[in-house]
Amino acid sequence: MTRFLIRRSVQGIFTLWVIVTLVFLLYNLGPNDVARAIAGIHATQQDLASVRHYLGLDKPLWDQYGIYISHLVTGNFGISYQNRLSVLHIIGQAVPIDISLAIGAAILWMALGLSVGILAARRPRTVWDRSATVFVLTGLSTPTFILGLLLIYFFFYILTINGIKWFVGPGQYAPFLPNPLIWAHDLILPWVTLALITAATYARLSRSSLLETLGEDYIRTARAKGLSERRVVYRHALRSAVTPIVTQFGIDLATVLGGAIITETVFGLPGLGYTVVRAISVGDLPVVEGIVLVASAFIVVANIVVDALYAVLDPRVRLT
Amino acid sequence: MTLTTVQTVSEGPPVEAGAPPGQAIEGRSPLRLALARLRSDRVALLSAGMIVFVALLAICAPLIEAVTGHNAIASNIATGTDITGQPLGPGVGGFLLGTDNLGRDILVRIAYGAQISLLVGVLATILATVVGTVVGMLAGYFGGWIDAILARMMDTVLAFPYLLLALALGSVAAEPGSRLHAIAGIPLTILVIAFFSWAAIGRIVRGQTLSQKEKEYVEAAHAMGAGNLRILFIDILPNLVAPVIVLGTLLIPTAIVFESSLSFLGVGVPPPKPSWGNMLSDAQTSGFQAWWFWIFPSLALLITTLGFNLLGDSVRDALDPRTERIFAMRRKARFVGGAAASGEAAAGKPDGEVEAG
Numbered sequence: 101m102t103r104f105l106i107r108r109s110v111q112g113i114f115t116l117w118v119i120v121t122l123v124f125l126l127y128n129l130g131p132n133d134v135a136r137a138i139a140g141i142h143a144t145q146q147d148l149a150s151v152r153h154y155l156g157l158d159k160p161l162w163d164q165y166g167i168y169i170s171h172l173v174t175g176n177f178g179i180s181y182q183n184r185l186s187v188l189h190i191i192g193q194a195v196p197i198d199i200s201l202a203i204g205a206a207i208l209w210m211a212l213g214l215s216v217g218i219l220a221a222r223r224p225r226t227v228w229d230r231s232a233t234v235f236v237l238t239g240l241s242t243p244t245f246i247l248g249l250l251l252i253y254f255f256f257y258i259l260t261i262n263g264i265k266w267f268v269g270p271g272q273y274a275p276f277l278p279n280p281l282i283w284a285h286d287l288i289l290p291w292v293t294l295a296l297i298t299a300a301t302y303a304r305l306s307r308s309s310l311l312e313t314l315g316e317d318y319i320r321t322a323r324a325k326g327l328s329e330r331r332v333v334y335r336h337a338l339r340s341a342v343t344p345i346v347t348q349f350g351i352d353l354a355t356v357l358g359g360a361i362i363t364e365t366v367f368g369l370p371g372l373g374y375t376v377v378r379a380i381s382v383g384d385l386p387v388v389e390g391i392v393l394v395a396s397a398f399i400v401v402a403n404i405v406v407d408a409l410y411a412v413l414d415p416r417v418r419l420t
Numbered sequence: 421m422t423l424t425t426v427q428t429v430s431e432g433p434p435v436e437a438g439a440p441p442g443q444a445i446e447g448r449s450p451l452r453l454a455l456a457r458l459r460s461d462r463v464a465l466l467s468a469g470m471i472v473f474v475a476l477l478a479i480c481a482p483l484i485e486a487v488t489g490h491n492a493i494a495s496n497i498a499t500g501t502d503i504t505g506q507p508l509g510p511g512v513g514g515f516l517l518g519t520d521n522l523g524r525d526i527l528v529r530i531a532y533g534a535q536i537s538l539l540v541g542v543l544a545t546i547l548a549t550v551v552g553t554v555v556g557m558l559a560g561y562f563g564g565w566i567d568a569i570l571a572r573m574m575d576t577v578l579a580f581p582y583l584l585l586a587l588a589l590g591s592v593a594a595e596p597g598s599r600l601h602a603i604a605g606i607p608l609t610i611l612v613i614a615f616f617s618w619a620a621i622g623r624i625v626r627g628q629t630l631s632q633k634e635k636e637y638v639e640a641a642h643a644m645g646a647g648n649l650r651i652l653f654i655d656i657l658p659n660l661v662a663p664v665i666v667l668g669t670l671l672i673p674t675a676i677v678f679e680s681s682l683s684f685l686g687v688g689v690p691p692p693k694p695s696w697g698n699m700l701s702d703a704q705t706s707g708f709q710a711w712w713f714w715i716f717p718s719l720a721l722l723i724t725t726l727g728f729n730l731l732g733d734s735v736r737d738a739l740d741p742r743t744e745r746i747f748a749m750r751r752k753a754r755f756v757g758g759a760a761a762s763g764e765a766a767a768g769k770p771d772g773e774v775e776a777g
């Protein structure tokens with residue numbers, strides 16, 4: 101286990117280094133005149149030079165890269181070009197929104213996806229199963245922003261112009277404290293958007309995985325012992341069918357935590373995704389790099405955790 | 421067994437699916453069997469119909485433009501909006517699906533958007549599939565350090581927060597002085613989508629190649645003195661065709677959604693060129709009063725992705741009847757003819773899915 105963790109961590113750090121380097125090079129492919137963007141169109145050449153000097157942009161590319169990486173290693177993510185706030189501070193402000201988004205959405209998509217999947221697997225080739233497949237295919241085919249727009253249109257716009265103010269519109273967010281009820285209320289539509297899209301994958305995974313396990317010998321044995329169908333499905337079959345679902349869950353959760361770009365954009369939630377889209381549009385490299393790094397780190401860590409969990413859940417799996 | 425050596429097709433009319441038992445037994449190639457299965461599959465026909473509809477829309481775009489006389493790009497405030505400057509609803513003033521905030525005909529723009537969606541979806545898929553297949557085969561066949569490097573590359577690409585990087589790439593390229601500016605817009609969008617999609621295919625092909633290379637026919641080819649490249653591309657590749665086609669068909673809708681997401685976020689297809697994604701982005705910024713403004717592009721996008729997803733599912737079923745399909749519809753009862761020969765038709769079921777984020 102220790103060897104596994106060490107090896108995977110080294111690989112993960114390598115992956116992160118590749119990603120950070122790629123983004124750095126990407127931003128230096130073009131002129132990307134940050135100094136001009138900051139100083140404004142009326143700045144003189146002298147102003148521009150001093151801005152570049154202040155930001156360290158007058159140094160050779162390799163030096164800039166070296167300085168950036170050495171700062172990164174010590175946990176210094178740099179300062180935003182745009183408003184001179186520390187990148188860590190900007191990330192720290194955005195992350196709670198992504199955590200809020202992830203918690204509610206994950207609960208919903210797991211509940212919905214697993215119940216649809218289990219329902220379909222227990223009654224294969226029935227009307228239930230067919231409805232489940234329609235649900236899955238629609239979910240897989242619907243782009244997130246279309247579902248988001250639909251929900252906003254029907255549940256916010258149409259209801260509100262008819263005097264029913266049940267849901268809030270885009271751009272509204274209340275922190276968890278002091279009032280969790282308002283927090284949850286404001287996040288219902290984004291949660292449902294993310295959950296409906298993601299649940300399709302879980303319904304399909306749990307259906308096929310459960311169908312496969314239900315066909316195994318030990319399930320027949322369990323039934324022959326006279327166990328109730330409930331117990332067979334939930335205690336025996338589901339337990340070994342759950343591994344692929346755990347894998348998928350780890351990756352999906354990490355992806356949302358690293359910024360649900362489209363959901364946040366549609367609903368105007370200032371999480372990591374929304375912040376990075378704005379940083380990208382003004383060429384604010386330190387913020388882009390910081391958020392890319394955090395988002396990738398979530399995925400890398402999730403991959404390691406999921407593989408380790410695999411061994412815990414399924415004793416047949418050996419870590420190498 | 422390879423596709424080229426499977427039962428020879430005899431002369432004479434082929435036996436249709438569901439032929440009565442006792443009729444002369446004829447050999448059919450796996451491809452023909454798969455096609456016969458597809459033809460007898462109502463979902464496959466329905467999904468093919470949806471795709472043909474969108475393709476016709478794309479092909480007829482210049483025709484629709486000529487017949488209506490509405491340009492797809494130039495704004496048309498004079499006749500395309502009402503006195504207060506609001507977009508016209510469907511059917512008003514000769515605009516079948518209404519107009520957008522600049523008075524442009526939504527129908528014409530959807531038709532041109534179909535061209536872009538299909539072009540980007542299909543080209544990006546072809547690119548990703550070819551690269552993924554070649555890299556996956558090389559990694560799986562040669563093993564050792566080649567596999568170590570290629571597999572690591574695939575893992576790295578799969579760990580990318582792809583939408584984020586695609587956004588950064590698109591916005592950098594959009595700068596007029598950038599070295600990527602020459603390919604900004606549609607070519608870059610295709611490259612970006614392909615870049616983030618090949619690894620998923622490569623990983624599955626690698627696994628398939630690993631299992632194929634242990635089979636007897638590869639040993640036989642070695643014994644006959646065939647070179648590595650010959651074995652890879654002449655002997656092994658045909659056995660990977662089935663899973664690769666399935667993965668490719670399912671990648672098309674993913675690529676189309678990817679393109680529309682990028683355009684929706686403002687870095688894919690640059691306006692005023694119509695793409696479903698940037699039409700929806702326009703619609704979102706101009707409020708919800710004009711429902712036709714975003715409902716119709718959304719519908720077009722949904723029909724396309726649903727069509728390809730259903731088709732991919734049916735193709736998987738036709739090429740490899742052993743796998744469980746998502747949308748099962750009385751196919752097994754109706755199709756009797758190919759049951760015996762179908763077992764080895766496919767190289768194995770793809771053990772992963774390519775999905776949109």
